[in-house]
Amino acid sequence: MKGFIVFLLLFALAFPAASYSATQGDLEQKLNDLNMQLEKIKKQLGDMKTQEMFQDRRVSVVEEKAGDMDSKWSWLTIGGEYRFRIDSLKGKVHDYMQYNSSASYPVSGITYFAAPTESYSVKNDSVMFNRFRLKLNAQATENITLKTRLSMYKVWGHGSMAPVQGSYFADRAMGAFDGTAGYVPQDNTLRVDYSFATWSNIAETPVWFSIGRRYSTQGVPTNIRQNTDKIGTAGVAGQLIDYAFDGLTLGYAPYIEALPGAYAKFCYGRGYDSGFESDAPGAGNTKDTDFIGIFIDPIYTDNLNVELQLIRASDIFNTLPDGGVSANLGDVDNFGAYVSGKLEDIGIGDLNLFVSAAMSKTRPNENLYEMDFFSVGGTTMKGGYGLLYDDSDPMTSGGQGNKSHSGKSIYTGARYDIKKTGTKIGVEYNYGSKYWITFAPAADDLWTSKLGTRGSVYEGYLIQELPETPVSKFGKAFVRVGYQYYKFNYTGSNNWIGEPKKIDDLNKTDPSLTQSLAPLESAQDIYLTFDVAF
Secondary structure: OHHHHHHHHHHHHHOOHHHOOOOHHHHHHHHHHHHHHHHHHHHHHHHHHHHHHHHHHHHHHHHHHHHHHHHHHOOEEEEEEEEEEEEEEEEEEOOEEEEOOOOOEEEOOEEEOEEEEOOEEEEEEEEEEEEEEEEEEEEOOOOEEEEEEEEEEEEOOOOOOHHHHOOOOHHHHOOOOOOOEOOEOOOOOOEEEEEEEEEOOHHHOOEEEEEEEOOOOOOOOHHHHOOOOOOOOOOOOOOOEOOOOEEEEEEEOOOOOOOOOOEEEEEEEEEEOOOOOOOOOOOOOOOOEEEEEEEEEEEEOOOEEEEEEEEEEEOOEOOOOOOOOOOEOEEEEEEEEEEEEEEEEEOOEEEEEEEEEEEEEEEEOOOOEEEEEEEEOOEEEEEEEEEOEEOOOHHHOOOOOOOOOEEEEEEEEEEEEEOOOOEEEEEEEEEEOOOOOOEOOOOOOOOOOHHHOOEEEEEEEEEEEOOOOOOOOOOEEEEEEEEEEEEEOEOOOOOOEOOOOEHHHOOOOOHHHOEOOOOEEEEEEEEEEEEEEO
């Protein structure tokens, strides 16, 4: 700007006076006008410079405040996820005798409270869900963290689980309860799914301690089909436990060059608190139900993971923890082993493989879940179910007695990830024997937890990740479509109460095979989800 003004002055002075007819006074007047314009321009330049300095100072202050804000909130990480889901459910119930306290079925002088029921089909062609989760992770001190997740899960157009509850499996028929809140559909209430504190690097050693409502759900390898990362040292094996426990963990993760990522941990959880004990006559006191587990992970890397598990459930309850427990039925032991691996650059993608095997063993006592089963001469007689056995009564021709039973299960699968398109194709299979029992009522399956099935379950799915650029730290979105087929061999999947009966043996004439829950012989679920994480 100054150069331009000087140029104007020189240009004006360069013309000789003879070229103008103006007088000397005219020239002086023009010079005065130019000086006034010059002063005015100088003032404008000064104002502009002052304004620029003010703006620079304001930007600096804003950036300083932003830096302070970042440092003030760097201890807190916020994330979450939303999932829309739609399912089409179909199942077939076998012929059977249905328990009904108001029904009567006479046989040889004994009237059983049972009603013959013919085979029938059941379906829900279209049921939709919303699930929202909010995660809050806080770094309280250098070595202490707090992790919390809130969860809401509901059926479209309904304020309860009723549209998918049914009366087919114990882990679904009685609705949500402690440990499954947020994992089975309920209502639009945002509940605390988990919240626990972890103290790491105790005494500058590779030891950690964690306590609170634990993250003991969606463990390996169930995370593979759900397209989520392995939880890490906080998780448990999904084949044995899928339940939100209140409990604690003590872990040790030494550095062993030959065993990368190795760690071991001891876990404790309270499954049921019995409340006050009373010495009043007929008080009917019960014991607390506690779970303990030992988990050893000798190898934990991105491409290879090996886990060994041992779990004991002591004094297991005879009904839901919040449903009026009246007796403890005994103990259940579970043993498991899990191996997974990733083979990179197989063709146009990576291949994920896993196999998980487990065994269960019951240690029953003589306590029962009692019911009015029959009447003799007008007198009502009680019978009952123990821990995987039936009580001795005329219905069962002597009953099985409180014998210990062992069950087994296998779970295997593969997922092929196509790198270029973000497409993932997976298949899974699991099988459970007659006496197989696990504790997985919070599993992400609608009919019943597939890993507790006494029979076979086949599943195939396709995941398509959306080609969106993440903005948030955990941002991603994907669509998942899949199909599950259940083939049940025995009754009582995911239920430890009563003797499992072979489904093909059920009929409409034998009251010794009476069932409280309708025995599905097969079921299928076609599902689609839209998941967004942030």
